[in-house]
Amino acid sequence: MFSESSCRHWCHGTFKPLGGTFPAIFGDDYAFAAVDFDRFRIHHKKIRVQPDGNTIKLKTLYRPDQAAETNSPIPDYYEFLNGGREIFTYGPNGAFVHIDDPVCGQNASIDGPNTGLFFGDETADVGQVLLTEMGDLNFIRNLHGYNFVRHPASKPVDQRIIKRMFLGKLLDTREPDFIMGQIKRSNSSSASIAINLQNRIRLGLIRPQAQFFFAAPGIGSAIAVAAGEFT
DSSP, X not given: OOOHHHHHHHTTTOOOTTSXXXXXXXXXXXXXOOOOGGGEEEEEEEXXXXXXXXXXXXXXXXXXXXXXXXXXXXXXXXXXXTTGGGGEEEETTEEEEOOOOOSTTOSEEEOHHHHHHHHHHHHXXXXXXXXXXXTOTTXXXXXXXXSXXXXXXXXXXXXXXXXXXXXXXXXXXOOOOXXXXXXXXXOOSTTHHHHHHHXXXXXXXXXXXXXXXXXXXXXXXXXXEXXXXXX
């Protein structure tokens, strides 16, 4: 959604530009997307990388040591907090975050309450950081509920993001419009944000030729936010 390298991380090492399937993380869900980049412009973006305190453990399909780092500078839209640089590898094959394996041979384990707190708080915070850098803390409020697309990690995470943004005066409401609940779907895979965007279009919550804001909390954590416009 924001760059080929970041999508490679979120999609476990696979990215097919201008359409294709995104492999599932938690389930067998897939999405297909075709993007006209001439009408989709990102003007501001930030990806924050920091350890999530092992709230989520996952057996990944990649190993960070497979991505040898180069001397190429890391893009300036990355920021690292609390040891984030130590778990991050950036190279010609993409951007990777080290995630601890779960115990007892499991494929994944999640600490539900702490996941909601961590990703809700951190996503709201990195969003505020980006808006502050943009010099427009009213950016999301001025969308009036339209074109604010979030990766639907879970309803508790989404509720926490909205609550923290409301308390930070970035939003006028603290009631999230959790689209995945309306369409009776869950965060079954890394395809969820594409599904969420598709259904927001269907429900009339996306306005063309207008500004937008994306927020995508990711395992590891790599939390990405972006602001731009549909032309």
